Amino acid sequence: MSVANLIFQQFPSAPVASLSTLSPFSHCSPSLRGTVKFTVSCSSLVSPVTVLDGSVEKKVFERNEIRLGLPSKGRMASDTLDLLKDCQLSVKQVNPRQYVAEIPQLSNLEVWFQRPKDIVRKLVSGDLDLGIVGLDTVSEYGQGDEDLILVHDALDYGDCRLSLAIPKYGIFENVNSLRELAQMPQWTPEKPLRVATGFSYMAPKFMKENGLKHVSFSTADGALEAAPAMGIADAIVDLVSSGTTLRENNLKEIEGGVILESQAVLVASRKSLIQRKGVLDTTHEILERLEAHLRAIGQFTVTANMRGSSAEEVAERLLSHTSLSGLQGPTISPVFCKRDGRVVADYYAIVICVPKKLLYRSVQQLRAIGGSGVLISPLTYIFDEETPRWHELLSTLGL
Numbered sequence: 001m002s003v004a005n006l007i008f009q010q011f012p013s014a015p016v017a018s019l020s021t022l023s024p025f026s027h028c029s030p031s032l033r034g035t036v037k038f039t040v041s042c043s044s045l046v047s048p049v050t051v052l053d054g055s056v057e058k059k060v061f062e063r064n065e066i067r068l069g070l071p072s073k074g075r076m077a078s079d080t081l082d083l084l085k086d087c088q089l090s091v092k093q094v095n096p097r098q099y100v101a102e103i104p105q106l107s108n109l110e111v112w113f114q115r116p117k118d119i120v121r122k123l124v125s126g127d128l129d130l131g132i133v134g135l136d137t138v139s140e141y142g143q144g145d146e147d148l149i150l151v152h153d154a155l156d157y158g159d160c161r162l163s164l165a166i167p168k169y170g171i172f173e174n175v176n177s178l179r180e181l182a183q184m185p186q187w188t189p190e191k192p193l194r195v196a197t198g199f200s201y202m203a204p205k206f207m208k209e210n211g212l213k214h215v216s217f218s219t220a221d222g223a224l225e226a227a228p229a230m231g232i233a234d235a236i237v238d239l240v241s242s243g244t245t246l247r248e249n250n251l252k253e254i255e256g257g258v259i260l261e262s263q264a265v266l267v268a269s270r271k272s273l274i275q276r277k278g279v280l281d282t283t284h285e286i287l288e289r290l291e292a293h294l295r296a297i298g299q300f301t302v303t304a305n306m307r308g309s310s311a312e313e314v315a316e317r318l319l320s321h322t323s324l325s326g327l328q329g330p331t332i333s334p335v336f337c338k339r340d341g342r343v344v345a346d347y348y349a350i351v352i353c354v355p356k357k358l359l360y361r362s363v364q365q366l367r368a369i370g371g372s373g374v375l376i377s378p379l380t381y382i383f384d385e386e387t388p389r390w391h392e393l394l395s396t397l398g399l
Protein backbone atom coordinates (compact mmCIF):
# COMPACT_ATOMS: atom_id res chain seq x y z
CA MET A 1 0.00 0.00 0.00
CA SER A 2 1.15 3.51 -0.63
CA VAL A 3 1.66 5.43 2.57
CA ALA A 4 0.63 8.50 0.63
CA ASN A 5 -2.91 7.32 1.28
CA LEU A 6 -2.47 8.19 4.91
CA ILE A 7 -3.42 11.81 4.88
CA PHE A 8 -4.01 13.73 8.08
CA GLN A 9 -6.89 16.11 7.72
CA GLN A 10 -8.02 18.59 10.31
CA PHE A 11 -11.10 18.81 12.43
CA PRO A 12 -12.86 22.11 11.81
CA SER A 13 -11.64 23.41 15.18
CA ALA A 14 -8.12 22.02 15.09
CA PRO A 15 -5.12 24.32 14.65
CA VAL A 16 -3.24 23.98 11.38
CA ALA A 17 0.52 23.75 10.89
CA SER A 18 2.69 22.33 8.21
CA LEU A 19 4.94 19.30 8.79
CA SER A 20 8.04 21.43 8.69
CA THR A 21 6.96 23.29 11.81
CA LEU A 22 6.11 20.16 13.77
CA SER A 23 9.09 19.57 15.98
CA PRO A 24 7.60 16.56 17.82
CA PHE A 25 6.97 14.72 14.57
CA SER A 26 10.12 15.75 12.78
CA HIS A 27 11.82 12.54 13.89
CA CYS A 28 9.12 10.32 12.34
CA SER A 29 10.30 6.87 11.34
CA PRO A 30 11.74 6.86 7.82
CA SER A 31 8.73 4.92 6.57
CA LEU A 32 6.36 7.71 7.57
CA ARG A 33 8.61 10.75 7.25
CA GLY A 34 7.65 12.99 4.41
CA THR A 35 4.63 10.95 3.44
CA VAL A 36 2.09 11.68 6.14
CA LYS A 37 0.66 15.15 6.32
CA PHE A 38 -0.03 16.21 9.89
CA THR A 39 -2.08 19.24 10.68
CA VAL A 40 -1.78 19.63 14.42
CA SER A 41 1.28 20.99 16.10
CA CYS A 42 2.39 20.83 19.71
CA SER A 43 5.49 22.68 20.76
CA SER A 44 7.61 21.82 23.77
CA LEU A 45 10.38 23.47 25.67
CA VAL A 46 13.45 21.36 25.07
CA SER A 47 17.14 22.08 24.83
CA PRO A 48 18.12 23.75 21.59
CA VAL A 49 19.74 21.78 18.78
CA THR A 50 22.72 22.85 16.74
CA VAL A 51 23.03 21.82 13.10
CA LEU A 52 26.58 20.83 12.16
CA ASP A 53 27.48 19.74 8.63
CA GLY A 54 23.94 18.63 7.95
CA SER A 55 23.76 16.42 11.02
CA VAL A 56 21.87 17.39 14.12
CA GLU A 57 23.84 17.54 17.29
CA LYS A 58 22.14 18.32 20.57
CA LYS A 59 23.65 21.00 22.74
CA VAL A 60 23.46 19.36 26.16
CA PHE A 61 23.23 21.82 29.00
CA GLU A 62 25.79 21.09 31.63
CA ARG A 63 24.04 19.84 34.72
CA ASN A 64 24.93 17.49 37.53
CA GLU A 65 21.49 16.77 38.95
CA ILE A 66 19.55 13.69 37.95
CA ARG A 67 16.10 14.60 36.66
CA LEU A 68 12.95 12.51 37.03
CA GLY A 69 9.83 13.67 35.15
CA LEU A 70 6.43 13.00 36.74
CA PRO A 71 2.96 13.84 35.35
CA SER A 72 2.01 17.33 36.51
CA LYS A 73 -1.73 16.70 36.32
CA GLY A 74 -4.36 14.45 34.84
CA ARG A 75 -5.12 10.79 35.43
CA MET A 76 -1.58 9.65 36.12
CA ALA A 77 -0.51 12.39 38.55
CA SER A 78 -1.86 11.32 41.92
CA ASP A 79 -1.43 7.57 41.32
CA THR A 80 2.24 8.20 40.49
CA LEU A 81 2.80 10.12 43.73
CA ASP A 82 0.94 7.42 45.68
CA LEU A 83 3.10 4.67 44.19
CA LEU A 84 6.31 6.52 45.06
CA LYS A 85 5.02 7.16 48.57
CA ASP A 86 4.27 3.45 48.99
CA CYS A 87 7.89 2.80 48.00
CA GLN A 88 9.07 5.21 50.72
CA LEU A 89 10.02 7.69 48.02
CA SER A 90 7.63 10.52 48.93
CA VAL A 91 7.90 13.56 46.70
CA LYS A 92 8.35 16.79 48.64
CA GLN A 93 6.76 19.66 46.77
CA VAL A 94 6.75 23.08 48.42
CA ASN A 95 3.47 24.05 46.76
CA PRO A 96 1.33 22.48 44.03
CA ARG A 97 2.13 25.23 41.50
CA GLN A 98 5.85 24.68 41.80
CA TYR A 99 7.06 22.34 39.08
CA VAL A 100 10.28 21.23 40.74
CA ALA A 101 10.41 19.02 43.82
CA GLU A 102 12.64 16.50 45.53
CA ILE A 103 12.63 13.01 46.94
CA PRO A 104 14.75 13.32 50.10
CA GLN A 105 15.73 9.63 50.01
CA LEU A 106 17.36 10.08 46.61
CA SER A 107 20.19 12.55 46.80
CA ASN A 108 21.01 14.71 43.81
CA LEU A 109 17.63 13.96 42.22
CA GLU A 110 15.29 16.65 40.97
CA VAL A 111 11.65 15.84 40.27
CA TRP A 112 10.14 17.89 37.45
CA PHE A 113 6.37 17.92 37.01
CA GLN A 114 5.48 17.95 33.33
CA ARG A 115 2.63 16.94 31.01
CA PRO A 116 3.09 13.25 30.09
CA LYS A 117 3.87 13.93 26.42
CA ASP A 118 6.47 16.54 27.43
CA ILE A 119 8.14 14.02 29.73
CA VAL A 120 8.74 11.77 26.74
CA ARG A 121 9.90 14.63 24.52
CA LYS A 122 12.30 15.82 27.23
CA LEU A 123 13.71 12.34 27.73
CA VAL A 124 14.42 12.25 24.02
CA SER A 125 15.95 15.73 24.06
CA GLY A 126 18.11 14.92 27.09
CA ASP A 127 16.40 17.40 29.42
CA LEU A 128 15.16 14.58 31.65
CA ASP A 129 16.89 11.34 32.60
CA LEU A 130 13.97 9.29 33.94
CA GLY A 131 10.20 9.54 33.75
CA ILE A 132 6.98 7.84 34.72
CA VAL A 133 4.18 7.95 32.12
CA GLY A 134 1.77 5.65 30.29
CA LEU A 135 3.24 3.24 27.74
CA ASP A 136 0.86 4.77 25.16
CA THR A 137 2.54 8.15 25.63
CA VAL A 138 6.03 6.64 25.32
CA SER A 139 5.00 4.84 22.12
CA GLU A 140 3.26 7.84 20.58
CA TYR A 141 5.76 10.57 21.42
CA GLY A 142 8.87 8.42 21.56
CA GLN A 143 8.14 7.03 18.08
CA GLY A 144 10.43 4.06 18.54
CA ASP A 145 13.42 6.19 19.56
CA GLU A 146 16.11 3.73 20.65
CA ASP A 147 17.33 6.09 23.33
CA LEU A 148 14.17 5.39 25.34
CA ILE A 149 14.46 2.36 27.57
CA LEU A 150 11.62 0.81 29.54
CA VAL A 151 13.13 0.18 32.95
CA HIS A 152 9.86 -1.06 34.50
CA ASP A 153 7.07 -1.93 32.08
CA ALA A 154 4.26 -2.74 34.53
CA LEU A 155 3.73 -0.30 37.38
CA ASP A 156 0.21 -1.61 37.83
CA TYR A 157 -1.90 1.52 37.33
CA GLY A 158 -3.14 3.65 34.42
CA ASP A 159 -4.33 0.50 32.65
CA CYS A 160 -5.96 1.14 29.30
CA ARG A 161 -5.65 0.10 25.67
CA LEU A 162 -5.31 2.00 22.45
CA SER A 163 -8.05 0.67 20.24
CA LEU A 164 -9.69 1.14 16.89
CA ALA A 165 -13.46 1.50 17.27
CA ILE A 166 -16.26 1.72 14.72
CA PRO A 167 -20.01 2.41 14.93
CA LYS A 168 -22.32 -0.44 15.89
CA TYR A 169 -24.84 0.73 13.30
CA GLY A 170 -25.20 1.34 9.56
CA ILE A 171 -22.63 -0.15 7.18
CA PHE A 172 -20.58 -1.34 10.18
CA GLU A 173 -23.35 -3.36 11.81
CA ASN A 174 -21.93 -6.73 10.72
CA VAL A 175 -18.26 -5.73 10.77
CA ASN A 176 -16.55 -7.30 13.77
CA SER A 177 -12.89 -7.61 12.84
CA LEU A 178 -10.07 -5.57 11.38
CA ARG A 179 -9.97 -7.96 8.43
CA GLU A 180 -13.65 -7.38 7.68
CA LEU A 181 -13.13 -3.63 7.98
CA ALA A 182 -10.18 -3.76 5.58
CA GLN A 183 -12.19 -5.80 3.08
CA MET A 184 -15.14 -3.39 2.90
CA PRO A 185 -15.56 -2.22 -0.70
CA GLN A 186 -16.51 1.28 0.42
CA TRP A 187 -12.89 2.50 0.91
CA THR A 188 -11.32 3.95 -2.20
CA PRO A 189 -8.64 6.57 -2.86
CA GLU A 190 -11.40 9.10 -3.42
CA LYS A 191 -13.41 8.01 -0.39
CA PRO A 192 -11.01 6.65 2.23
CA LEU A 193 -11.88 5.30 5.68
CA ARG A 194 -11.87 8.42 7.84
CA VAL A 195 -10.27 7.87 11.24
CA ALA A 196 -10.31 10.42 14.06
CA THR A 197 -7.45 10.08 16.53
CA GLY A 198 -5.09 11.93 18.84
CA PHE A 199 -2.45 9.30 18.06
CA SER A 200 -1.08 10.71 14.85
CA TYR A 201 2.01 8.47 14.90
CA MET A 202 0.61 5.18 16.19
CA ALA A 203 -2.66 5.12 14.26
CA PRO A 204 -1.20 5.49 10.72
CA LYS A 205 1.58 3.05 11.60
CA PHE A 206 -0.97 0.46 12.74
CA MET A 207 -3.13 0.92 9.66
CA LYS A 208 -0.13 0.60 7.40
CA GLU A 209 1.17 -2.50 9.19
CA ASN A 210 -2.24 -4.12 8.95
CA GLY A 211 -2.66 -3.47 5.26
CA LEU A 212 -5.55 -1.01 5.51
CA LYS A 213 -5.54 0.85 2.25
CA HIS A 214 -7.21 4.19 1.64
CA VAL A 215 -7.29 5.73 5.12
CA SER A 216 -7.38 9.39 6.05
CA PHE A 217 -6.92 10.80 9.52
CA SER A 218 -8.24 13.77 11.42
CA THR A 219 -7.57 14.87 14.96
CA ALA A 220 -9.08 16.74 17.88
CA ASP A 221 -8.12 17.39 21.49
CA GLY A 222 -10.79 15.20 23.08
CA ALA A 223 -14.27 13.69 22.86
CA LEU A 224 -13.22 11.78 19.74
CA GLU A 225 -16.08 9.35 20.27
CA ALA A 226 -18.43 12.05 18.96
CA ALA A 227 -16.76 12.13 15.54
CA PRO A 228 -18.64 9.22 13.86
CA ALA A 229 -22.07 10.43 15.02
CA MET A 230 -21.19 13.95 13.87
CA GLY A 231 -20.34 12.56 10.44
CA ILE A 232 -16.73 13.73 10.70
CA ALA A 233 -15.17 10.24 10.83
CA ASP A 234 -16.03 6.60 10.16
CA ALA A 235 -13.87 5.21 12.96
CA ILE A 236 -11.75 6.37 15.88
CA VAL A 237 -8.46 5.33 17.46
CA ASP A 238 -8.48 6.26 21.14
CA LEU A 239 -7.75 5.02 24.64
CA VAL A 240 -10.29 2.72 26.23
CA SER A 241 -10.37 1.53 29.81
CA SER A 242 -13.86 0.68 31.08
CA GLY A 243 -15.37 0.90 27.58
CA THR A 244 -18.20 3.11 28.87
CA THR A 245 -17.45 6.05 26.55
CA LEU A 246 -17.51 3.80 23.49
CA ARG A 247 -20.74 2.14 24.59
CA GLU A 248 -22.46 5.44 25.36
CA ASN A 249 -21.57 6.66 21.88
CA ASN A 250 -22.73 3.53 20.04
CA LEU A 251 -19.23 2.46 19.10
CA LYS A 252 -17.60 -0.98 19.34
CA GLU A 253 -14.09 -2.41 19.39
CA ILE A 254 -13.30 -5.09 16.84
CA GLU A 255 -11.18 -8.22 16.74
CA GLY A 256 -7.58 -7.34 15.93
CA GLY A 257 -8.23 -3.67 16.63
CA VAL A 258 -6.21 -3.31 19.84
CA ILE A 259 -3.11 -1.34 18.93
CA LEU A 260 -1.46 -1.30 22.35
CA GLU A 261 -2.10 -2.48 25.90
CA SER A 262 -0.88 0.27 28.19
CA GLN A 263 -0.13 0.96 31.83
CA ALA A 264 2.24 3.24 33.72
CA VAL A 265 5.93 2.58 33.06
CA LEU A 266 9.31 3.84 34.26
CA VAL A 267 11.28 4.99 31.26
CA ALA A 268 14.85 6.22 31.03
CA SER A 269 17.17 7.81 28.52
CA ARG A 270 19.86 5.34 27.43
CA LYS A 271 22.36 8.20 27.08
CA SER A 272 21.69 9.37 30.62
CA LEU A 273 22.01 5.86 32.04
CA ILE A 274 25.35 5.36 30.37
CA GLN A 275 26.86 8.80 30.43
CA ARG A 276 25.43 10.76 33.35
CA LYS A 277 27.05 10.13 36.70
CA GLY A 278 24.76 8.54 39.28
CA VAL A 279 21.78 7.91 36.98
CA LEU A 280 22.34 4.16 36.85
CA ASP A 281 22.67 3.87 40.65
CA THR A 282 19.58 5.98 41.25
CA THR A 283 17.65 3.94 38.68
CA HIS A 284 18.74 0.76 40.48
CA GLU A 285 17.43 2.07 43.78
CA ILE A 286 14.11 3.23 42.33
CA LEU A 287 13.71 -0.08 40.47
CA GLU A 288 14.44 -2.16 43.57
CA ARG A 289 11.94 -0.23 45.65
CA LEU A 290 9.28 -0.43 42.94
CA GLU A 291 9.81 -4.15 42.43
CA ALA A 292 9.81 -4.90 46.16
CA HIS A 293 6.59 -2.95 46.68
CA LEU A 294 4.77 -4.24 43.60
CA ARG A 295 5.71 -7.82 44.40
CA ALA A 296 4.29 -7.40 47.90
CA ILE A 297 0.94 -5.94 46.77
CA GLY A 298 -1.82 -8.42 47.39
CA GLN A 299 0.43 -10.74 49.40
CA PHE A 300 -0.08 -11.56 53.07
CA THR A 301 2.14 -13.13 55.69
CA VAL A 302 0.42 -16.00 57.43
CA THR A 303 1.87 -17.29 60.70
CA ALA A 304 0.45 -20.22 62.61
CA ASN A 305 1.37 -22.87 65.11
CA MET A 306 1.36 -26.53 64.15
CA ARG A 307 1.93 -29.66 66.15
CA GLY A 308 4.46 -32.05 64.70
CA SER A 309 7.18 -34.55 65.39
CA SER A 310 9.81 -32.59 63.45
CA ALA A 311 10.20 -29.51 61.25
CA GLU A 312 10.52 -31.83 58.23
CA GLU A 313 7.30 -33.62 59.04
CA VAL A 314 5.44 -30.27 59.36
CA ALA A 315 7.01 -29.15 56.07
CA GLU A 316 5.74 -32.33 54.35
CA ARG A 317 2.20 -31.53 55.44
CA LEU A 318 2.41 -27.90 54.28
CA LEU A 319 4.08 -28.66 50.95
CA SER A 320 1.36 -31.15 50.06
CA HIS A 321 -0.85 -28.07 49.39
CA THR A 322 0.44 -25.66 46.75
CA SER A 323 -1.40 -22.72 48.34
CA LEU A 324 0.61 -23.32 51.56
CA SER A 325 4.00 -23.47 49.89
CA GLY A 326 4.83 -19.76 50.17
CA LEU A 327 7.16 -17.97 47.75
CA GLN A 328 10.17 -20.26 48.11
CA GLY A 329 8.78 -22.62 50.75
CA PRO A 330 7.55 -22.34 54.35
CA THR A 331 9.76 -21.07 57.17
CA ILE A 332 9.35 -23.46 60.10
CA SER A 333 10.82 -22.85 63.56
CA PRO A 334 10.42 -24.87 66.73
CA VAL A 335 8.43 -23.29 69.58
CA PHE A 336 10.14 -24.31 72.81
CA CYS A 337 8.27 -24.87 76.04
CA LYS A 338 9.03 -26.51 79.36
CA ARG A 339 7.21 -29.73 80.19
CA ASP A 340 7.89 -31.82 83.32
CA GLY A 341 11.08 -29.82 83.85
CA ARG A 342 12.28 -30.53 80.30
CA VAL A 343 12.59 -28.15 77.31
CA VAL A 344 10.63 -29.66 74.44
CA ALA A 345 9.56 -28.56 70.98
CA ASP A 346 6.43 -30.31 69.85
CA TYR A 347 4.91 -27.16 68.31
CA TYR A 348 6.29 -25.39 65.28
CA ALA A 349 5.70 -21.80 64.14
CA ILE A 350 5.21 -21.61 60.41
CA VAL A 351 5.45 -18.50 58.22
CA ILE A 352 4.30 -18.39 54.61
CA CYS A 353 3.33 -15.74 52.03
CA VAL A 354 -0.12 -16.14 50.52
CA PRO A 355 -1.75 -14.08 47.73
CA LYS A 356 -4.91 -12.27 48.79
CA LYS A 357 -7.14 -14.27 46.47
CA LEU A 358 -6.01 -17.55 48.05
CA LEU A 359 -6.09 -16.29 51.62
CA TYR A 360 -9.31 -17.80 52.90
CA ARG A 361 -8.76 -21.15 51.18
CA SER A 362 -5.21 -21.29 52.57
CA VAL A 363 -6.41 -20.62 56.11
CA GLN A 364 -8.99 -23.41 55.76
CA GLN A 365 -6.34 -25.82 54.49
CA LEU A 366 -3.95 -24.79 57.23
CA ARG A 367 -6.52 -25.52 59.89
CA ALA A 368 -7.39 -28.84 58.24
CA ILE A 369 -3.79 -30.02 58.62
CA GLY A 370 -3.53 -28.91 62.26
CA GLY A 371 -2.74 -25.18 62.12
CA SER A 372 -3.91 -23.04 65.04
CA GLY A 373 -3.51 -19.44 66.22
CA VAL A 374 -3.42 -18.20 62.60
CA LEU A 375 -2.20 -14.58 62.30
CA ILE A 376 -2.37 -12.63 59.06
CA SER A 377 -0.64 -9.36 58.23
CA PRO A 378 -0.20 -7.48 54.94
CA LEU A 379 3.24 -7.40 53.36
CA THR A 380 4.97 -4.12 52.59
CA TYR A 381 7.99 -5.24 50.58
CA ILE A 382 9.43 -8.39 49.10
CA PHE A 383 13.08 -7.85 48.20
CA ASP A 384 14.52 -10.56 45.98
CA GLU A 385 18.24 -11.23 45.72
CA GLU A 386 18.35 -9.12 42.55
CA THR A 387 15.53 -8.06 40.31
CA PRO A 388 15.29 -9.66 36.85
CA ARG A 389 14.50 -6.24 35.41
CA TRP A 390 17.85 -4.93 36.66
CA HIS A 391 19.69 -7.72 34.83
CA GLU A 392 17.63 -6.99 31.71
CA LEU A 393 18.50 -3.31 31.94
CA LEU A 394 22.21 -4.01 32.26
CA SER A 395 22.12 -6.36 29.31
CA THR A 396 20.13 -3.84 27.21
CA LEU A 397 22.83 -1.29 28.00
CA GLY A 398 25.55 -3.78 27.18
CA LEU A 399 26.98 -3.50 30.71
Ligand SMILES: Nc1ncnc2c1ncn2[C@@H]1O[C@H](COP(=O)(O)OP(=O)(O)OP(=O)(O)O)[C@@H](O)[C@H]1O
Binds near residue numbers: 116239
Ligand atom coordinates in the same frame (compact mmCIF):
# COMPACT_ATOMS: atom_id res chain seq x y z
N1 LIG B 1 -9.57 5.85 30.13
C1 LIG B 1 -8.43 6.45 29.91
N2 LIG B 1 -8.40 7.45 29.04
C2 LIG B 1 -7.27 8.12 28.81
N3 LIG B 1 -6.10 7.85 29.41
C3 LIG B 1 -6.08 6.85 30.28
C4 LIG B 1 -7.23 6.12 30.57
N4 LIG B 1 -6.92 5.21 31.48
C5 LIG B 1 -5.63 5.36 31.73
N5 LIG B 1 -5.09 6.34 31.00
C6 LIG B 1 -3.68 6.77 31.04
O1 LIG B 1 -3.64 8.13 31.42
C7 LIG B 1 -2.92 8.89 30.47
C8 LIG B 1 -3.66 10.18 30.25
O2 LIG B 1 -3.40 11.00 31.30
P1 LIG B 1 -3.74 12.53 31.16
O3 LIG B 1 -5.17 12.69 30.88
O4 LIG B 1 -3.16 13.21 32.31
O5 LIG B 1 -2.79 12.86 29.98
P2 LIG B 1 -2.98 13.48 28.60
O6 LIG B 1 -4.38 13.33 28.14
O7 LIG B 1 -1.87 12.88 27.79
O8 LIG B 1 -2.65 14.93 28.98
P3 LIG B 1 -2.88 16.21 28.18
O9 LIG B 1 -4.00 16.85 28.93
O10 LIG B 1 -1.55 16.87 28.32
O11 LIG B 1 -3.22 15.84 26.76
C9 LIG B 1 -2.90 8.11 29.20
O12 LIG B 1 -1.73 8.42 28.47
C10 LIG B 1 -2.97 6.69 29.67
O13 LIG B 1 -1.68 6.19 29.86
Ligand SMILES: O=P(O)(O)OC[C@H]1O[C@H](OP(=O)(O)OP(=O)(O)O)[C@H](O)[C@@H]1O
Binds near residue numbers: 221240241243244246
Ligand atom coordinates in the same frame (compact mmCIF):
# COMPACT_ATOMS: atom_id res chain seq x y z
O1 LIG C 1 -13.21 3.48 28.43
P1 LIG C 1 -13.51 4.63 29.31
O2 LIG C 1 -13.33 4.29 30.76
O3 LIG C 1 -14.85 5.23 29.05
O4 LIG C 1 -12.40 5.74 29.06
C1 LIG C 1 -12.09 6.18 27.76
C2 LIG C 1 -12.23 7.65 27.60
O5 LIG C 1 -11.40 8.32 28.55
C3 LIG C 1 -10.54 9.22 27.85
O6 LIG C 1 -11.11 10.44 27.70
P2 LIG C 1 -11.03 11.56 28.82
O7 LIG C 1 -11.94 11.24 29.95
O8 LIG C 1 -9.61 11.78 29.20
O9 LIG C 1 -11.62 12.80 28.08
P3 LIG C 1 -11.27 13.37 26.64
O10 LIG C 1 -12.13 12.62 25.66
O11 LIG C 1 -11.65 14.79 26.73
O12 LIG C 1 -9.81 13.15 26.40
C4 LIG C 1 -10.38 8.59 26.49
O13 LIG C 1 -9.96 9.54 25.53
C5 LIG C 1 -11.75 8.05 26.21
O14 LIG C 1 -12.59 9.02 25.68
